[in-house]
Amino acid sequence: MRTKAGIGLIVLGVGVFVAWKLWMNTRSQVPVNVPISVKLGETIEKEFRLNLDGLYLIEIVVAQKDADNSAQKDGQQEALRCLMGVGGAQCAGIASAIGANWVLFRDGQEVRRGDSLASRSEPAEPGNVVRVIGDFPGEAGHEYRLQVSVTTDGSGLQAANPRLRVAVSSLIQTDFQSANILAFSASFICVFFGAILLGIGWFAPKPAQGQ
Numbered sequence: 088m089r090t091k092a093g094i095g096l097i098v099l100g101v102g103v104f105v106a107w108k109l110w111m112n113t114r115s116q117v118p119v120n121v122p123i124s125v126k127l128g129e130t131i132e133k134e135f136r137l138n139l140d141g142l143y144l145i146e147i148v149v150a151q152k153d154a155d156n157s158a159q160k161d162g163q164q165e166a167l168r169c170l171m172g173v174g175g176a177q178c179a180g181i182a183s184a185i186g187a188n189w190v191l192f193r194d195g196q197e198v199r200r201g202d203s204l205a206s207r208s209e210p211a212e213p214g215n216v217v218r219v220i221g222d223f224p225g226e227a228g229h230e231y232r233l234q235v236s237v238t239t240d241g242s243g244l245q246a247a248n249p250r251l252r253v254a255v256s257s258l259i260q261t262d263f264q265s266a267n268i269l270a271f272s273a274s275f276i277c278v279f280f281g282a283i284l285l286g287i288g289w290f291a292p293k294p295a296q297g298q
Contacts, residue, residue, distance in 0.1 A: 092284050100277030104270060114139050119233065119253035123147065125184065125241030131251060132234045137225045142256040144210070145221035145233065147171070147185055149247035151214055170244055171218045173209045185218050186239025192232040199223045202238075222256070 118135040125147070137143075149171065151164055168174040172183030191199040203220040210217050225231070235251060 090285060092281075094281065094285065096277045096281030096284065098281075100274040100281060103277065104274035117252060117254045118143075118231075119251060121251055123235070123249050123251040125187075125237050125239075125244050125249050127237060127240040127242075129237045130234065132232060133251065133253075134230065134232045135253065136228075136230050138227050139225070139255060140227050141225060143223055143225040143253055144219050144256055145189060145223070145235075146210075146252045146254065147187070147218045147220060148212075148250045148252050149216050149244060151216050167244075167247060168216055170241070171216045172203075173216060173218055184239060184241035184244050185220070186237065186241070187220050188236045188238055189221050190234045191221075191223055192234075193226075193229050195230075195232075225255075 115138055118137060119133050121131070121133060123129075123131050149167065151167065165174060165177065166181075169178035169181040170184040172178075172185050174181070185203055188202045189200065190197060199221075201221040203218070205221075207219040207222070209219055220235075233251075233253065241249070
């Protein structure tokens, strides 16, 4: 009985971990990630479907060049942050090159609209400079369409290859990390105690024949 119980716990532990990983691999945390022209008057539309509930951020992202000890390189990176409108007080007098209006449709109906003028916290992301221009509560299983219209001449950013991105917020990512730890812990406990029961079953003294 101990051997069977041990094998059952090990199978359960492995099954839980594999099932969680398979489910996670099918979740789309970044349903939109496409190039965008930030020249005045440009408009982009993108359709997408969500399979996760939660808060989503509408972002414009540019790649930040690798950092080194060069003062010129540091100056270029700071200038990029200023153009993106996320540079802080040191960008006084430098106008942001990001200006956009956006409209979001769900299943063909307009559900939300906004612009880049609203003040929002900007996520820190190694290697990229991110400007959040909007957010919305997303619901899994629905078809969405996002329309973004550029209202400011941001042609100075074109060399940095800007992209339009829709991604789950950091809060959702934190929840996933916590759930991942919980799934791993549950799997480890099952496998650990299963291995103990197997060991007991294999090494426990066997009753003598005839007793």
